[in-house]
Amino acid sequence: MEIKKLEFKKQSSTALTDQNLRKALRNTTDRFRASRKRAYDELEGFEDLRNRAREIKKETIENLPIYLGMLEGNVIKTGGKVHWAQDGEEACRIIVEIARENGVRSVVKSKSMATEEIELNHALEEAGIKAVETDLGEYIIQLAKERPSHIIAPAIHKSKDDISRLFSEKLSIPYYTEPEQLTRVARERLRSEFLSADMGVSGVNFAVAETGTIVVVENEGNARLSTTVPRVHVAVMGIEKVIPRYGDLSIFLPVLVRSATGQKISTYVSFITGPKRKSDMDGPEEFHLVIVDNGRAKILASEETRESLYCIRCGACLNICPVYRQVGGHSYGWVYSGPIGAIITPQLLGAEKAPELPFASSLCGACKDVCPVKIDFPKVLLELRKRVVEGENKDGRGGEAGLLERLLVRLWRISMESKTAYSLLSTLSYFLQFPWLSKNRKLSSLPYPFSEWTNDRDFPAVAKIPFRKRWKEISKI
Amino acid sequence: MNKSSREKILTRIRTGLYGSTGVHQQKEITRKSTGISAEPTMEKSILVNQFVEELTKVSGNAKIVESEDAVKDFIMSFVEERGISSFAIWKSELIQRLEIGDDLQSKGLKLAHPDKKEEMSNAGIGITEADFAIADTGTIVLIAGEKQPRTVSLIPPIHLAIVKSSLILRNINDLFAMLVNLISEKNSTEESTSCLTFITGPSRTADIELNLTLGVHGPRELFVLILAQ
Numbered sequence: 001m002e003i004k005k006l007e008f009k010k011q012s013s014t015a016l017t018d019q020n021l022r023k024a025l026r027n028t029t030d031r032f033r034a035s036r037k038r039a040y041d042e043l044e045g046f047e048d049l050r051n052r053a054r055e056i057k058k059e060t061i062e063n064l065p066i067y068l069g070m071l072e073g074n075v076i077k078t079g080g081k082v083h084w085a086q087d088g089e090e091a092c093r094i095i096v097e098i099a100r101e102n103g104v105r106s107v108v109k110s111k112s113m114a115t116e117e118i119e120l121n122h123a124l125e126e127a128g129i130k131a132v133e134t135d136l137g138e139y140i141i142q143l144a145k146e147r148p149s150h151i152i153a154p155a156i157h158k159s160k161d162d163i164s165r166l167f168s169e170k171l172s173i174p175y176y177t178e179p180e181q182l183t184r185v186a187r188e189r190l191r192s193e194f195l196s197a198d199m200g201v202s203g204v205n206f207a208v209a210e211t212g213t214i215v216v217v218e219n220e221g222n223a224r225l226s227t228t229v230p231r232v233h234v235a236v237m238g239i240e241k242v243i244p245r246y247g248d249l250s251i252f253l254p255v256l257v258r259s260a261t262g263q264k265i266s267t268y269v270s271f272i273t274g275p276k277r278k279s280d281m282d283g284p285e286e287f288h289l290v291i292v293d294n295g296r297a298k299i300l301a302s303e304e305t306r307e308s309l310y311c312i313r314c315g316a317c318l319n320i321c322p323v324y325r326q327v328g329g330h331s332y333g334w335v336y337s338g339p340i341g342a343i344i345t346p347q348l349l350g351a352e353k354a355p356e357l358p359f360a361s362s363l364c365g366a367c368k369d370v371c372p373v374k375i376d377f378p379k380v381l382l383e384l385r386k387r388v389v390e391g392e393n394k395d396g397r398g399g400e401a402g403l404l405e406r407l408l409v410r411l412w413r414i415s416m417e418s419k420t421a422y423s424l425l426s427t428l429s430y431f432l433q434f435p436w437l438s439k440n441r442k443l444s445s446l447p448y449p450f451s452e453w454t455n456d457r458d459f460p461a462v463a464k465i466p467f468r469k470r471w472k473e474i475s476k477i
Numbered sequence: 478m479n480k481s482s483r484e485k486i487l488t489r490i491r492t493g494l495y496g497s498t499g500v501h502q503q504k505e506i507t508r509k510s511t512g513i514s515a516e517p518t519m520e521k522s523i524l525v526n527q528f529v530e531e532l533t534k535v536s537g538n539a540k541i542v543e544s545e546d547a548v549k550d551f552i553m554s555f556v557e558e559r560g561i562s563s564f565a566i567w568k569s570e571l572i573q574r575l576e577i578g579d580d581l582q583s584k585g586l587k588l589a590h591p592d593k594k595e596e597m598s599n600a601g602i603g604i605t606e607a608d609f610a611i612a613d614t615g616t617i618v619l620i621a622g623e624k625q626p627r628t629v630s631l632i633p634p635i636h637l638a639i640v641k642s643s644l645i646l647r648n649i650n651d652l653f654a655m656l657v658n659l660i661s662e663k664n665s666t667e668e669s670t671s672c673l674t675f676i677t678g679p680s681r682t683a684d685i686e687l688n689l690t691l692g693v694h695g696p697r698e699l700f701v702l703i704l705a706q
Contacts, residue, residue, distance in 0.1 A: 221695025300493030
């Protein structure tokens with residue numbers, strides 16, 4: 001499961017030339033944004049809920065060992081089993097082991113970013129166990145052997161035609177063009193998988209410490225089937241999914257669902273506590289909770305970026321992000337995309353694996369404005385940029401910044417700190433710019449090192465009269 | 478192996494949060510209510526109307542019935558109209574008292590048993606009784622138990638739920654105020670439920686170009702009979 005260095009610049013450049021993708025992205029993100037806006041405006045006190053949600057997340061993360069311990073104790077008390085995995089490989093090993101002990105031949109999975117992250121399907125298949133994704137979007141992605149491109153709508157990069165073709169080829173069926181027909185085919189195929197599977201794997205939206213309850217939010221019913229019909233249920237969660245109290249859900253559920261799809265509440269919310277009771281006629285006989293670290297605990301060590309773990313995976317930051325909206329999810333190279341991907345991926349994989357991601361943002365802060373738990377994305381991005389440029393060591397060496405960049409930044413700093421130097425430099429650059437100045441008063445192709453800027457965008461011409469002088473004139477009036 | 482992973486993860490978390498000593502002054506864990514404070518109760522009929530309106534918005538069907546007999550009449554004529562030949566049913570107090578299951582069987586319908594997957598997958602309708610409902614979102618709340626199996630509201634293509642109007646609550650805060658008490662009473666006992674479910678409308682997806690499609694994996698149709706009290 002060695003992950004190669006992610007290449008955001010290269011991949012996003014390719015994505016930008018894909019007109020179909022850009023159209024699909026525009027449609028989806030616009031609609032999600034409009035729904036979220038409506039859902040936000042109609043609920044009086046949404047702002048209070050967000051503040052409260054953030055407070056609870058902060059409280060939980062800062063007392064994480066206590067709440068995780070409490071969760072573990074209560075899951076065991078209700079007859080469930082708890083497993084701890086330091087990384088993705090260990091998590092997969094644990095789940096494969098559970099499957100083997102139970103003689104499991106096929107597994108139905110409901111949508112879970114955590115299992116995408118640990119590449120569970122791959123591990124199960126290697127062990128000779130069939131793994132079927134049952135969320136419609138995930139099913140499409142699995143048939144196409146791709147990765148989700150959006151946290152909430154994994155297959156939004158695919159058009160209806162793409163899906164018609166895919167279904168027709170992979171499932172040997174006629175070329176259906178209506179979403180209803182395609183959905184019916186998926187329902188029929190997957191229904192028999194649900195009925196024959198020995199194990200169901202789900203994600204966890206929230207895990208309640210005080211009761212040992214896991215909460216799963218969905219619209220299709222595939223998570224209910226996955227967690228009810230097979231004999232064994234395995235739920236996989238990152239360490240940050242725990243919340244303290246049952247009552248906290250009255251805050252998190254509306255905040256999550258309204259931010260994600262703009263619904264007031266999702267079609268189904270399941271609150272699962274342990275395996276079936278002895279007297280129950282249905283439900284799984286075994287319940288396993290796998291708690292995964294996979295790089296999360298080390299994020300806690302930095303107070304500047306700790307809040308990255310407050311995320312409840314609603315996807316609102318993707319829909320609002322001017323970068324994501326142009327380049328789509330696959331450009332981010334790993335399972336998490338958009339602003340949350342830009343901050344979480346470099347921290348989980350290490351800055352050296354994803355040095356471009358913290359720069360995949362204009363720092364406009366729209367993500368922070370829509371975030372249901374108010375993660376301060378610009379602050380975290382800046383801290384991560386610093387780590388990339390200066391290196392993760394405190395001495396500032398070993399980063400990516402070259403000699404030239406360091407020199408330029410030093411020059412910039414000198415000019416910003418001294419009025420004389422600043423005036424001198426701006427006057428000088430006014431005269432120096434003429435050879436490169438285009439007719440429309442833009443600098444479009446400067447020589448190296450400034451070409452690093454002008455390769456991708458114009459630089460406005462330096463004005464004859466600096467703003468400082470004009471301001472003096474203006475302020476007189 | 479597993480135990481050591483547990484210790485390693487917890488140590489890593491403690492060190493990250495509290496420095497190399499890993500020592501932390503444990504805060505007292507509070508059980509304070511987290512919801513918005515409750516307002517005076519509304520007139521029941523307003524809640525019923527709101528529930529109907531919200532459920533209709535999400536493609537669910539709601540019908541207000543004035544008597545217990547009317548509940549039964551509705552179900553009997555419904556299965557006949559739809560030509561349903563097999564059903565699954567909860568054994569809640571009301572459903573048993575009305576002998577709905579017995580009457581359906583004497584009408585010639587086959588009873589599907591929730592512990593038999595084959596029978597369940599052939600059932601045309603699942604009949605349940607909601608433990609609560611939420612007016613503000615059009616949600617019904619089902620608590621699984623011995624007489625209330627989970628798959629009845631999940632596997633058949635049609636789900637019909639009965640709810641007493643007195644159990645319709647204003648919003649999610651009122652519900653959680655109720656549930657928190659219920660849960661803490663029964664917590665970690667055999668009586669605690671293995672599964673509580675919110676259901677708001679029929680199963681849906683928007684995964685293909687955001688086109689709304691009903692009845693993906695769960696029931697395609699949801700009927701809620703509100704028994705006025």
